[in-house]
Amino acid sequence: MCRALLIVVATLLSAGCQTTDWQTRVDERLDAYTAPQPGLALRILEDDEVVFERTLGLATIDPTTAVSALSNFRLASITKHFTALSILLLIDEGELEFDTRLASIIPDFPIYADDITIRQLLQHQAGLPDYEPLVPDGTVPRVRDREVVNLLIQQKSLDFSPGSQYYYSNSAYAVLAIIVEEISGLTFEEFLRARIFEPSNMNNTVALVEGINRVPSRALGHTVKDGSVEETDQSDFSAVLGDGGIYSSLEDMTTWVQQDFGKQLLSPASYQAIFIPDRENYGLGWRIDEFSGHVRYHHSGSTRGFRNFIAHLPESDITLILLSNRGAPDVKPLGEAILDEYLGNQASK
Numbered sequence: 532m533c534r535a536l537l538i539v540v541a542t543l544l545s546a547g548c549q550t551t552d553w554q555t556r557v558d559e560r561l562d563a564y565t566a567p568q569p570g571l572a573l574r575i576l577e578d579d580e581v582v583f584e585r586t587l588g589l590a591t592i593d594p595t596t597a598v599s600a601l602s603n604f605r606l607a608s609i610t611k612h613f614t615a616l617s618i619l620l621l622i623d624e625g626e627l628e629f630d631t632r633l634a635s636i637i638p639d640f641p642i643y644a645d646d647i648t649i650r651q652l653l654q655h656q657a658g659l660p661d662y663e664p665l666v667p668d669g670t671v672p673r674v675r676d677r678e679v680v681n682l683l684i685q686q687k688s689l690d691f692s693p694g695s696q697y698y699y700s701n702s703a704y705a706v707l708a709i710i711v712e713e714i715s716g717l718t719f720e721e722f723l724r725a726r727i728f729e730p731s732n733m734n735n736t737v738a739l740v741e742g743i744n745r746v747p748s749r750a751l752g753h754t755v756k757d758g759s760v761e762e763t764d765q766s767d768f769s770a771v772l773g774d775g776g777i778y779s780s781l782e783d784m785t786t787w788v789q790q791d792f793g794k795q796l797l798s799p800a801s802y803q804a805i806f807i808p809d810r811e812n813y814g815l816g817w818r819i820d821e822f823s824g825h826v827r828y829h830h831s832g833s834t835r836g837f838r839n840f841i842a843h844l845p846e847s848d849i850t851l852i853l854l855s856n857r858g859a860p861d862v863k864p865l866g867e868a869i870l871d872e873y874l875g876n877q878a879s880k
Contacts, residue, residue: 590750607832615816658689673770697810701774708773752836766835
């Protein structure tokens with residue numbers, strides 16, 4: 532009887548330690564983000580419920596403000612999901628088709644735009660040159676999407692024939708933002724707010740335009756190097772919206788996950804199209820591949836002062852959201868390691 536009781540107690544203790552161990556290992560990985568350093572915000576959701584959360588470090592250094600679930604981080608390239616969604620909304624309304632040619636919307640482009648389609652822009656296959664080297668250093672005011680388009684219009688040739696290759700293109704997503712403006716008659720930030728954020732109850736998510744709107748509970752970007760911390764919140768390209776200008780928080784991104792990333796806004800066909808991979812496993816604003824034996828939708832966000840990562844496993848309905856306000860290191864490996872820890876713990880139950 533005593534031996535049996537001891538076995539039961541030992542089993543329960545072992546199970547308890549196992550649960551604690553994975554969280555302890557995660558916390559060890561996150562130790563570098565604790566105060567007084569710029570920090571991060573992390574959530575894991577399963578079946579739309581928050582099952583793990585950490586908010587660490589500082590959103591702002593002066594004044595000192597702690598990171599919380601309401602802190603708004605610049606999403607950087609995770610923004611591309613919302614830009615692609617904007618285009619899909621216009622497709623559903625019959626205003627565009629995937630095969631619509633760029634030249635038919637912005638006729639000022641050189642003749643090569645006759646061969647560039649909306650789908651190629653969405654899937655990084657248009658061949659447009661990278662706009663960043665075209666922008667003079669220290670340009671004031673910072674270039675916005677319309678200025679990016681004007682710079683691209685001046686280019687006499689493409690980097691490759693449209694549809695022949697994949698090359699990750701911030702230029703294409705700046706162009707897509709202007710296409711939204713041309714078709715809808717709204718500024719891109721107005722379209723995002725009216726057609727995506729407000730209907731989705733993402734009430735504190737903002738496409739930032741200085742002087743027009745503000746970011747509530749804003750986390751500022753930083754560089755941490757050799758023990759020193761420097762605020763590095765904006766680059767010469769931070770005013771461009773289509774490729775990376777949205778700010779959001781754990782709380783609003785959780786709401787977005789719970790709404791299946793805009794499923795309620797789109798037709799079934801358009802929603803399904805988001806997650807069909809083409810070259811380099813890129814769909815429409817998401818990458819699609821496998822991770823630890825699971826189908827995975829994911830995207831990173833990288834810009835001056837911020838590194839972010841989101842991953843969704845649709846078959847098990849598990850999502851990791853990781854937002855950080857420091858320019859290095861890349862947090863994708865960190866997010867993948869944490870997600871692996873969680874999956875391992877779930878499999879051992």
